[in-house]
Amino acid sequence: MLLAFGVRLLLYHPVPLIFIILSSVGHGNAGITSTFIRSEWPSVDIPLDHEAFAIPKGHNAPQQVHITQGDYDGTAVIISWVTTDEPGNTKVQYGTSKEKYDFTAEGTVTNYTFYNYKSGYIHHCLVDGLEYNKKYYYKIGVGESSREFWFQTPPDIDPDASYTFGIIGDLGQTYNSLSTLEHYMQSGGQTVLYVGDLSYADRYEYNNVGIRWDSWGRFIERSSAYQPWIWSAGNHEIEYMPRMGEVLPFKSYLHRFMTPHIASNSSSPLWYAVRRASAHIIVLSSYSPFVKSTLQWKWLHEELKRVDRLKTPWLIVLMHVPIYSSNQGHYMEGESMRAVFESWFVCSKVDFIFAGHVHAYERSYRISNIHYNVSSGDRYPVPDRSAPVYITVGDGGNQEGLAGRFWDPQPDYSAFREASYGHSTLEIRNRTHAFYHWNRNDDGKKAQTDSVVFYNQYWASNMQRRRLRKNHCKL
Numbered sequence: 001m002l003l004a005f006g007v008r009l010l011l012y013h014p015v016p017l018i019f020i021i022l023s024s025v026g027h028g029n030a031g032i033t034s035t036f037i038r039s040e041w042p043s044v045d046i047p048l049d050h051e052a053f054a055i056p057k058g059h060n061a062p063q064q065v066h067i068t069q070g071d072y073d074g075t076a077v078i079i080s081w082v083t084t085d086e087p088g089n090t091k092v093q094y095g096t097s098k099e100k101y102d103f104t105a106e107g108t109v110t111n112y113t114f115y116n117y118k119s120g121y122i123h124h125c126l127v128d129g130l131e132y133n134k135k136y137y138y139k140i141g142v143g144e145s146s147r148e149f150w151f152q153t154p155p156d157i158d159p160d161a162s163y164t165f166g167i168i169g170d171l172g173q174t175y176n177s178l179s180t181l182e183h184y185m186q187s188g189g190q191t192v193l194y195v196g197d198l199s200y201a202d203r204y205e206y207n208n209v210g211i212r213w214d215s216w217g218r219f220i221e222r223s224s225a226y227q228p229w230i231w232s233a234g235n236h237e238i239e240y241m242p243r244m245g246e247v248l249p250f251k252s253y254l255h256r257f258m259t260p261h262i263a264s265n266s267s268s269p270l271w272y273a274v275r276r277a278s279a280h281i282i283v284l285s286s287y288s289p290f291v292k293s294t295l296q297w298k299w300l301h302e303e304l305k306r307v308d309r310l311k312t313p314w315l316i317v318l319m320h321v322p323i324y325s326s327n328q329g330h331y332m333e334g335e336s337m338r339a340v341f342e343s344w345f346v347c348s349k350v351d352f353i354f355a356g357h358v359h360a361y362e363r364s365y366r367i368s369n370i371h372y373n374v375s376s377g378d379r380y381p382v383p384d385r386s387a388p389v390y391i392t393v394g395d396g397g398n399q400e401g402l403a404g405r406f407w408d409p410q411p412d413y414s415a416f417r418e419a420s421y422g423h424s425t426l427e428i429r430n431r432t433h434a435f436y437h438w439n440r441n442d443d444g445k446k447a448q449t450d451s452v453v454f455y456n457q458y459w460a461s462n463m464q465r466r467r468l469r470k471n472h473c474k475l
């Protein structure tokens, strides 16, 4: 019964190329609306004294440890943590064998207030010049309360590098969030692509906003101290709260979470790009200006030209608000960004656009709606083999609960949809193949519910033609 909802659109093994190309357009199958309803925990936040938020022992012990990629190509990480008693040491000691820290990097410390809440001392330290494909151990804090962690650098930028990304969105800090995080950690994912809405601390008032950012930092540490989370911001990061005297957008988020935006020549930490293994990942901000001539628009225009599919075949875009979603929740909120960027996504042959915001799971076929132009043109999305697949993974499990109502009938563009909590994994194998899974949270076992083999948008179609046209796209 349960397994019947797993779909395999494409066969795993040698298939004639023509079939691959036709199938990647994907309109042969009617979409699936899964009727699975799993029992879920109530959508309430875990109490602050729960062990999921345990405070490390010792004077000024580092807590809320998280790392992210620190440069364009993956030989640097930014390590961040919070100390609560005093600013303390901003150094990171690191090396390639355990308890032997040959190197030291010096970081910075910042703090902020939110209403009457005073943050701890927030440390950010860039550790660069790392070697590819190596395990590094690192130590932060001093004496008895110092703490040690490790991370693995990615393989060199290479078109055939295999790499597994996890995709998580709208996580929050409920028992469902914990289930999502624990399932993700068993998935073999090496880096998280985070599609916005982090802590949901803005559901609280006054000093509790800051307190719930701190608890969230401790909550994700079990994963984020050991592997990079690539951040994008959602509406819950804005925290425009004039009644508490707080009107500076993204204040908590920008103090706590760093991104390597300067490495991609972005003017804001809210939009940027990184390359990792065989993937080029572009992060957009749904809540920053993006219409023609804005800074984000100009930057994306330049960044798409920098994409080199000969080096990084897989082109992935992250944003918070989905462009194609048939859920009644937040319906058409992504339409303005679609109008501005969709033609670029199609002509650049983006592989995947991952988004969150809608608290459910949905995957589209390759479709586009770029011929519509107000005065005429086709008003409906049509199959388009150059178009990205749009995937909404806003089902991390935050306290707002699931978005359970989809429009009926299921639109032609929607391939699979289900309102359950979970996360996705994208296992890139080489320049042509990637195995994608959406994993519904399920008690005690792996539940891969939506599994698809994806063929690379650049190489799969160029293999046949044996012709690699560089400027196939006029941006």
Ligand SMILES: *[C@@H]1O[C@H](CO)[C@@H](O)[C@H](O)[C@H]1NC(C)=O
Residues within 6 Å of the ligand: 111, 112, 113, 118, 119
């Ligand atoms: C930051 O910490 C310093 C040192 O404890 C303190 O004097 C200052 O008021 C704090 N700033 C903010 C904005 O909280």
Ligand SMILES: *[C@@H]1O[C@H](CO)[C@@H](O)[C@H](O)[C@H]1NC(C)=O
Residues within 6 Å of the ligand: 072, 263, 264, 265, 306
């Ligand atoms: C950013 O700009 C500088 C100066 O123009 C250039 O050297 C560098 O390559 C650019 N970075 C990227 C990722 O294109």
Ligand SMILES: *[C@@H]1O[C@H](CO)[C@@H](O)[C@H](O)[C@H]1NC(C)=O
Residues within 6 Å of the ligand: 371, 372, 373, 375, 376, 377, 378
């Ligand atoms: C609008 O779309 C129609 C049909 O595709 C096309 O003929 C027309 O030139 C377009 N108009 C503009 C202003 O682009």
Ligand SMILES: *[C@@H]1O[C@H](CO)[C@@H](O)[C@H](O)[C@H]1NC(C)=O
Residues within 6 Å of the ligand: 429, 430, 431, 432, 433
């Ligand atoms: C790429 O990976 C797929 C899936 O593992 C495999 O079938 C295919 O042979 C690989 N291609 C190359 C060129 O290694």
Ligand SMILES: [Fe+2]
Residues within 6 Å of the ligand: 197, 234, 235, 236, 320, 356, 357, 358
């Ligand atoms: Fe959201």
